[in-house]
Amino acid sequence: MPKTHTYELCVTWTGAGDTGTTSYRAYSRAHEITATGPAPLPGSADPSFRGDPERWNPEQLLVTSLAQCHMLWYLSLCANAGIVVTAYTDNPRGTMTETADGGGHFTEVVLRPEVTVAGQEMTDRATALHEAAHKLCFIARSVNFPVRHEPVIRIQHV
Missing domain, CATH: 3.30.300.20 (K homology (KH) domain)
Structure with a gap:
């Protein structure tokens, strides 16, 4: 019988600021990826899509x-x-x-x-x-x- 592995984590958007998604340019793409054990991983969008180049992007x-x-x-x-x-x-x-x-x-x-x-x-x-x-x-x-x-x-x- 095949083994099944499950990977659970949490992605939390931290870029709402004061206005949230009132427009495409109004919010930050900043988010944090966490899981039990490892240190949090700061994420964002690719800089081409208004992301922060100091953070990891999904690509x-x-x-x-x-x-x-x-x-x-x-x-x-x-x-x-x-x-x-x-x-x-x-x-x-x-x-x-x-x-x-x-x-x-x-x-x-x-x-x-x-x-x-x-x-x-x-x-x-x-x-x-x-x-x-x-x-x-x-x-x-x-x-x-x-x-x-x-x-x-x-x-x-x-």
């Missing part, structure tokens, strides 16, 4: 979720395969296209992990495990746009 969080999920699966697969990863950094890029009706959608996300492994003999398998991580990632399996990866594998210099 960034979607791209972040994909990168985090891939990384966590990848590290697990490497550990189980005897590949020693000593560093991992990703600079993912998500592309969203606005539509004529004012909405939009993501057209792709490209993960660009830079991985350092302990030895030369690990590089081929370390590269191949990115595909396995992609196939297992819960978030990548849940979106309706392509998620590609362009990994770079480096060898740790001692």
Whole structure:
């Protein structure tokens, strides 16, 4: 029987000010994301949509979720395969296209992990495990746009 996981959190709009939504320009897009355990996450809209550039926006969080999920699966697969990863950094890029009706959608996300492994003999398998991580990632399996990866594998210099 499959396991089911539930994720509960709270999104609270904090940008009502004195006038609320009396007009499109009258209110702040500021909000706070909370859940039991982690510190609150300050959120807003993308600056293109009158958001605060000092706060996380939903589009960034979607791209972040994909990168985090891939990384966590990848590290697990490497550990189980005897590949020693000593560093991992990703600079993912998500592309969203606005539509004529004012909405939009993501057209792709490209993960660009830079991985350092302990030895030369690990590089081929370390590269191949990115595909396995992609196939297992819960978030990548849940979106309706392509998620590609362009990994770079480096060898740790001692």
